[in-house]
Amino acid sequence: MNFGVIGYGYWGPNIERNLANLDGSRVVGIAEISEKARARAQKAYPAIHVTANANELLASTEIDAIAVISPVWTHFELTKAALLNGKHVFVEKPFTSNVAQAEELINLAQQKNLKLMVDHTFLFTGAVRKISQLLDEGALGNLYYYDSTRVNLGLFQHDVNVLWDLAPHDLSIMDHLLKARPEAVVATGQGHLNGHEDVAFMTLYFPEKVIAHINVNWLSPVKVRTTLIGGEKRMLVWNDLEADEKLKIYDKGVRITNREGVYDLLVSYRSGDMWAPQIEQGEALRQELAYFVECVSKDEEPFNNGCAGLRVVQMLEAASESLKKRGALVYL
Numbered sequence: 001m002n003f004g005v006i007g008y009g010y011w012g013p014n015i016e017r018n019l020a021n022l023d024g025s026r027v028v029g030i031a032e033i034s035e036k037a038r039a040r041a042q043k044a045y046p047a048i049h050v051t052a053n054a055n056e057l058l059a060s061t062e063i064d065a066i067a068v069i070s071p072v073w074t075h076f077e078l079t080k081a082a083l084l085n086g087k088h089v090f091v092e093k094p095f096t097s098n099v100a101q102a103e104e105l106i107n108l109a110q111q112k113n114l115k116l117m118v119d120h121t122f123l124f125t126g127a128v129r130k131i132s133q134l135l136d137e138g139a140l141g142n143l144y145y146y147d148s149t150r151v152n153l154g155l156f157q158h159d160v161n162v163l164w165d166l167a168p169h170d171l172s173i174m175d176h177l178l179k180a181r182p183e184a185v186v187a188t189g190q191g192h193l194n195g196h197e198d199v200a201f202m203t204l205y206f207p208e209k210v211i212a213h214i215n216v217n218w219l220s221p222v223k224v225r226t227t228l229i230g231g232e233k234r235m236l237v238w239n240d241l242e243a244d245e246k247l248k249i250y251d252k253g254v255r256i257t258n259r260e261g262v263y264d265l266l267v268s269y270r271s272g273d274m275w276a277p278q279i280e281q282g283e284a285l286r287q288e289l290a291y292f293v294e295c296v297s298k299d300e301e302p303f304n305n306g307c308a309g310l311r312v313v314q315m316l317e318a319a320s321e322s323l324k325k326r327g328a329l330v331y332l
């Protein structure tokens, strides 16, 4: 499959490297508006056509698929143009800047019978695959909560706030794992430096009393990537910064029984073993791009398709509304 890659900033080179090394894919062109970034791309890939004009790739009859790795505000126009030119599209997260744009692109891809995949990279990590397997097997029992902290210093994005930049990771993981849609969202945050919120907190209310909390922050002195998932039977801690034992499952729990006619509660704690399951190694992005090539060649719908991207944008849009009202409850 012949690819054109649009955007060669921070993330673009990772897409380019993986596509260049994958069986069944080849990058024939890179479009980048920054002269500096174009020079970097041309130095790394002397044989590839590098251009300032994305239209050259969009119109090329040699290209089957376009990877859109540019800032969020450009995703809609570039993806739409690629689809109108008959190209399959691999587009970065968050899919679009709003729900209406995402819906339009999903319809267009359907009409044209083209594949649309949104880069929800974490879904292809060994950790998320293992958590997904554990939840499907019922290892945690009924779920209580999902609680994620994703903080570090920078990288400030110019066009979106920290929620739109970092929360798509957690929202896509939650959407994939919980297989449920939130009923309501509350978001709070504050911007200190460039007009966009750089510290934000998001709470999502799911059916069956499942609650999720996401803490995202560009102003943290330390990098933290920790997710807790609590269930009735077991609880897990996923520390993505651990080299080994990223995932720990705790056989711990709490049971409360109310003695009939008696006001005091009987609380019993269960504190069993902890175990760290083996998780698959390998670069998630490579697996994801291989899956994209496979979906296109076999004409299969990817699970991280436009609809998955739309669900994340719906949660982000609701969060933005709540954020504006300093934490008002917004129903989805």
Ligand SMILES: NC(=O)c1ccc[n+]([C@@H]2O[C@H](COP(=O)([O-])OP(=O)(O)OC[C@H]3O[C@@H](n4cnc5c(N)ncnc54)[C@H](O)[C@@H]3O)[C@@H](O)[C@H]2O)c1
Binding pocket: 006, 007, 008, 009, 010, 011, 012, 031, 032, 033, 034, 037, 052, 054, 069, 070, 071, 072, 074, 092, 093, 094, 119, 120, 121, 165
């Ligand atoms: N999946 C992940 O884990 C992950 C990680 C980082 C970034 N991202 C996403 O990747 C996208 C890009 O992020 P980044 O951090 O690389 O940003 P960036 O600003 O470093 O790079 C974007 C590049 O796109 C170029 N560009 C903008 N408009 C263009 C156009 N019309 N034609 C050609 N080039 C154009 C810019 O010059 C810039 O070099 C964002 O959507 C971001 O959310 C995803």
